[in-house]
Amino acid sequence: MEEDYYLGAYWGPRNETALECARRAELFFHMLARCDPTFTQWYRAGRGAPRDLPGWPLRPELKELESLFLKGRNRTDVGREVIEDLGFRLMVWNAKKEATKLHLSCGKYSPWGGPNSCLLYPPRQGAVRERLLRLPVLTEVLTCMATAWDPDYAIVNSTEMVDLIKKRKWERRVGWLTYLSRRLGRLPPLPAPVRIEPVGALGWLLVLSPEPMTAANPEHVALTARVRELLDRAGFIESPEPAPASE
Structure with a gap:
């Protein structure tokens, strides 16, 4: 499918x-x-x-x-x-x-x-x-x-992969390709075969694979989850949840 x-x-x-x-x-x-x-x-x-x-x-x-x-x-x-x-x-x-x-x-x-x-x-x-x-x-x-x-971040992903990887309602997502703004922090070391490319002075583009990443491939899911975990530890994933509206 x-x-x-x-x-x-x-x-x-x-x-x-x-x-x-x-x-x-x-x-x-x-x-x-x-x-x-x-x-x-x-x-x-x-x-x-x-x-x-x-x-x-x-x-x-x-x-x-x-x-x-x-x-x-x-x-x-x-x-x-x-x-x-x-x-x-x-x-x-x-x-x-x-x-x-x-x-x-x-x-x-x-x-x-x-x-x-x-x-x-x-x-x-x-x-x-x-x-x-x-x-x-x-x-x-x-x-x-x-x-x-x-933007703060940008991704290329399938909705199926998002459903498998996302853990919190409010978070920045990781995909087959992921752009992260430099204002979010400093990138941690990431495992092969992830490729990191600068986007001018704005941020970085992370390419997890030269081929499409699919939710049907366990290796793709595992790599995406691992990259998400490392970025989460470095403070890139958590996005502040809106404060409750004042009455």
């Missing part, structure tokens, strides 16, 4: 305006387009989109992205008031069938409602999926995420 892989970058509360988020998104889309041809055109939802297209074509330009982030603000159910501290959201995709989906959540500075994130979901089957789930492409995409969004 095929596992469901995804790429995710995550960071804690960061009070940024729609314009600041748009600058990051503009950089990300332009960098992403150089990783693979399937990333050159994205579409968004909206009434009246051309029937022959997956949606309204997205122009990854600063003003359009700022406008879309402002439209994607979280609002209250009653009164539709903007919830400022929950930031902005944007979801796009690139095809009608076997689509790659991209979810952005940024500008959030509330400790509640989950982290800021940039999530990319490859197709669940097909030739594009096979091309994207190769180490050189994944390395480039994760580097783009780290460069544009400056």
Whole structure:
């Protein structure tokens, strides 16, 4: 059975305006387009989109992205008031069938409602999926995420592996590829065959295997668990749990 892989970058509360988020998104889309041809055109939802297209074509330009982030603000159910501290959201995709989906959540500075994130979901089957789930492409995409969004951490993993490895509700996860920001601490020695590559002055990219890591392979599970344990001892895994809301 095929596992469901995804790429995710995550960071804690960061009070940024729609314009600041748009600058990051503009950089990300332009960098992403150089990783693979399937990333050159994205579409968004909206009434009246051309029937022959997956949606309204997205122009990854600063003003359009700022406008879309402002439209994607979280609002209250009653009164539709903007919830400022929950930031902005944007979801796009690139095809009608076997689509790659991209979810952005940024500008959030509330400790509640989950982290800021940039999530990319490859197709669940097909030739594009096979091309994207190769180490050189994944390395480039994760580097783009780290460069544009400056997350605390980012991973390439399958949901099945996450379910096996994760031990706490609030924790930074380890995957087939894992990016860790330098602001989290100092990396401990890690066992072979883990490869460590710097990502500029921002952080490190850990590559656990040149081949896809699967939850069906006991050796892959054991290596991922071991790396997680070592990083946990070094303070990289535990993520502060939001404090209870004051009454």
